[in-house]
Amino acid sequence: MAWLKERLRYIFGSTKGLILMASALIALETAFMGMLSGPMAEWGIRDIWIRLWGMRLDPSHREARIIFLYHTFAIGVIALETYMITGLVKMKEMHKVGINAVMTVGYLFVLVFGLAFAYWGENWAFHGLFIAGLTLVFFAGMWLAYALWPWAKEYRLPEGSPYWRLAGGLDGERLAWFIMAVATLISAIYGAVPGSYFGNGFEVFLSEDIIRIPEHTPMELAIVGHLHIMLVDIAVAAMLIVFRWVDLKGRLHAWATAFTIIGTIIISVGAWVIVPFRPIAHQIINVGAMFLMVASLFLTIYTWRKQIEIGLHKMGIEDKPTLGQKLKALLSDPLPVGATWQMMYMNAVVTAPGVFMAIKLDWLRQWLLREERIGLVGHWHILAAVIATILLLYYGDVVGLKDKARKWYGWGIVIASDLAFFAATLFYTKRLYVSVSQQQPLVNFTMYLLDASLFLVLVIVAALMVWRLVDLFKPEGKWTEEWRDPSLKPIFAEEDVR
Amino acid sequence: MKKAWLPVLTLLLAILWGCAVAPPESPPQVDTGVDPNEWVRIPAGEFLYGMHNKEAVIEKDFEMMLTPVTNAQFAAYLNEALAKGELILNEDGVYIEYPGEPFEGGKHEVEYGPGQYLVYPLGTIEAKLEYKSGQFVVKPGWENHPVTMTTWFSGWGYCRFYGGRLPTEKEWEKAARGEDGRPYPWGEEITKAHANFYKSGDPFDHYWGGQGETTPVGFYNGETHLGFKTEKAVSPYGLYDMAGNVWEWMLDTEEHNPHLHYTHQRILKGGAFNNYDYDARTFARNFAPPDYYDFTTGFRCVREP
Structure with a gap:
């Protein structure tokens, strides 16, 4: 029993254990659900898989199932990113533990009960638990935003810091993390409202199916905005994780962070204003996306330079490396x-x-x-x-x-x-x-x-x-x-x- | 040798793009015993419409063709209508005069003003009809297959010529699923024995490089054809091919459906032989501009009883 207890403590009680579990569950879900995809249907594997696992797939509810599936994947990735964020960004231990705990319960509820509801008989109790899971994930996100509060004294950067430092020592990158977290929360609400509206009565739709209908209701537009911006927020979080992973610093850190902040704000606003200002929403989104792409370019330049530098050092080449040597160092x-x-x-x-x-x-x-x-x-x-x-x-x-x-x-x-x-x-x-x-x-x-x-x-x-x-x-x-x-x-x- | 992968890949892609898929030769003959000239009465009344089973009403009884229009029927129409001067034969195809639709200058709106619109293209490898010695004839073996390569104007012209019209989406759905909200014309589940969809294993599935082909109308009638056992896959009113085989053009314009305001796009229903089974659900929709055509687009008509 102690044997199992120790392992469970590692999996549920450590950042790396949580990351391992989330990665494993997402991979398992991908492999499992991949068996229902188009090519698998052509080869007859899909039907065998459905029978083998006793799945109950009402043909009328295909679109609803897909929406559940997307949410289980997205929330799994959000949990994974949250663990990485609490592991990479300075915050109080109490916050780390709390955020991870609430997030874990929330995403497991979403994953287990979301899939159970959608693929095994639409038991409405499971639907309630799925919603409860989403609520917990949202609460963990609010807690994360609070923990990332960039104006707290203890997170100010000292003068001469190699990281982007704003007036009063404000940590520019922490500001980017905070804005990403807040934007994600607002974007989640942006989906929750129309989600509840359409979910009430099971009137779901896939956005790609209504694209040729020229006029959409505000609720439909909100769904379109939600799905776009959530993916962007997940991408911004991934980019910021790489910032920390490669320890981005110096001038490129300042530029990349500033562009990330500006890009996140613009692109989020662009997605949110789709309801009242649809004709210009996409232009705003494009501008925001441009900033984010340039930020990723700065990050890439920094990473590749650093990798070449370290690679050459490991190869024992200090003076005038050739292009081939640089390439070898880069690819090392x-x-x-x-x-x-x-x-x-x-x-x-x-x-x-x-x-x-x-x-x-x-x-x-x-x-x-x-x-x-x-x-x-x-x-x-x-x-x-x-x-x-x-x-x-x-x-x-x-x-x-x-x-x-x-x-x-x-x-x-x-x-x-x-x-x-x-x-x-x-x-x-x-x-x-x-x-x-x-x-x-x-x-x-x-x-x-x-x-x-x-x-x-x-x-x-x-x-x-x-x-x-x-x-x-x-x-x-x-x-x-x-x-x-x-x-x-x-x-x-x-x-x-x- | 290690660096050879790039040219090899390029060559492979060039071959893939370069190699044409040969059109099918004369297909094996199947007499399904289903008469495409028959019409079926669809009663007025309430029914469940769309993916969300909304309550809807059909005000008046109407009749619908038992099957999609076949190549033989469409060839006869082209010959008769050309002889009466209702169609125009050009080098690239047959055209019809259309009064046009109001243009409202909406975003991405394409203008469909008064003019001539394509009814059937000539000289395409996908066409099952050819123009020989002043007559349209069906290539041997394709007579009882549903006509394809049709635009919305083809259906508009054909149905009008014979005193009918294209069905509205609501009429088509009522005819396809009856009143109980079933997803497929015959019930809740689809198997390869029910309809012609992508990789459904029918005897015509290997055509076009494995993309499939049309099956004769009424093929899924519970009998075994060419060694392939079918289910009797008819709608509650006995209509054939309401799921799979060819996409069917709907009449709906903005006049019938306010959601189509200024788009001019038309709705197609039923799914085709090269689509997955979920497109064969009765409430599934496809859209295309009215002048679109390919080897999956067909239609059937309705008329007053």
């Missing part, structure tokens, strides 16, 4: 470089096609809605998956992967996921290259590549999780080390000055 660690590379690659597979589709909207509207819907869904699925890979790459560093394991894990995730994103982009932009009747070779190629690549990512994550599971059975495994030292350390830090 796939985790921080891969995470920031994903931010840049995102522009090729999300931003550029998204802008193109927006510009060519009149052309796109000449096709069936189903074509446009594929584009919309593909577009944001890729963005969500890019965020997931960034967090996975960070997690690889959190668990201390070294040498070959680190390289296989890091490059495996980067290459396989980027191939998947490439395939998905080709798929959702296919009308640019082929007509409907001629599309099947391209569809087959992209689907096989997409599925194989995503499968590979899942295998890599599964390998990591199996290692951690086996480790839990060892009396002095990695988990005991993490229990003793639960802190999340920056990768490039010479000293912990924050």
Whole structure:
């Protein structure tokens, strides 16, 4: 019994244990629910899976199930990010413990009862517990915003700090964290109100299905705003996590942080004003997105420079390195470089096609809605998956992967996921290259590549999780080390000055 | 050798894009015993409409075609209407005069003014009809398959020519699901034996590189065709092919549905052979501009009893 108690204490009582559990649950959910996807239906696996697990899927409630599924994934990732934030950002121990505890209960309720309600018979008691879970997650978010309050004296930066310091020693990055947290909370309310409205009577819809109806109700517009901004907030949180991971500092820290703050505010306002000012909302969002993309560029420049510097140092090259040596140094660690590379690659597979589709909207509207819907869904699925890979790459560093394991894990995730994103982009932009009747070779190629690549990512994550599971059975495994030292350390830090 | 992957990938993509998928040859003949010239009376009354089963009413009885319009029926229409001067034959296709729709200058609104609009394209590899010796003829074997490559104007013109019109979305849904709010015409569940959808395994599934093809109208009638066992998948009023096979154009414009204010987009229902089964749910919708066509778009008509 003591054996189990110790492990449970590690999993539920330490930041790294919580991160491990959240990562494992999200990975399991991905693998489990992936069995219901399109290709699995074609191969007949979907039907077997449904029978095997006794799932009850009312065809009329497909859209509602998808909404539940999205929420269980999103809340899982929000929990994961919250654990990382409480581990990375200075705050009182009481707040850390409290936020993590409330968040854990909340997201487990959301995950378990949300899926149980949607896929196993729509028991309304489960629906209530799902809502209770969302409420707890919201409460944890409010607590997090309070704990991140940037004007508290103890979090002021001293003069000469290498981090962006505002008037009176205000920590610019802490301000960014706080704004991100508050924006996320407001955005959650923004979804909760229409969610309750449509949920009352089970009148759900998927935004991509109503895109061709030119006039929407305020509640429909609020849902559209909510789903866009929540994903952005999750992305901003992921970027800030990488700020801390690579210990971003100096002038680039100031620029990146300032751009993140401005971008977060503008893009949030852009999404929120969609109800009263729909015609200009997208322009505001585009401006905000531009600031955030430039912030990620600053972060990437800093990370790559630092990685080259450290890599060259490890290689023993101090003077006038060649371009090849610099490249070798850059590629010597796939985790921080891969995470920031994903931010840049995102522009090729999300931003550029998204802008193109927006510009060519009149052309796109000449096709069936189903074509446009594929584009919309593909577009944001890729963005969500890019965020997931960034967090996975960070997690690889959190668990201390070294040498070959680190390289296989890091490059495996980067290459396989980027191939998947490439395939998905080709798929959702296919009308640019082929007509409907001629599309099947391209569809087959992209689907096989997409599925194989995503499968590979899942295998890599599964390998990591199996290692951690086996480790839990060892009396002095990695988990005991993490229990003793639960802190999340920056990768490039010479000293912990924050 | 290690650096060879990039050109190999490029070549692979070039091959993929370059290789055309051959159009299907004459398909195997299937006599389903279902007569596409039959009409079915749909009674007026209340029914559950849309995904959320909203209560709705059809005020008057109407009749609907038992199946989608077939290639043979559409070829006959083209020949008759051309002979009567109601259609215009151009090099690239057959056109019809349309009085146009009000243009309101809405965002992304496309103008559909008075003019000639395409009814059937000529010279496409997907078409099952060809123009030979001054007549439209059906390519052998496709006579009892639903006509495709049709625009909304094709349905508008065809139905009018024979004294009917396209169904409104509400009429179509009442005819497809009856009054009890069922998601599929025959009930709650769909299997591969019920309808022609993507990878549903019917004998025409391998065409177009595996994307599938239309099945003859009334194919899912409970009999075994070409070794493929089907369920009798009819609507509560006995209509065939209300799920899968081809998307069917709806009449609805802003006049019938205020939600379509200034868009000119038209609703299509039923799902097609290259869509997943969830698109075959009776309340599922697709949209397209009225001049859109591809090898999945067809229609059927309604008329006053």
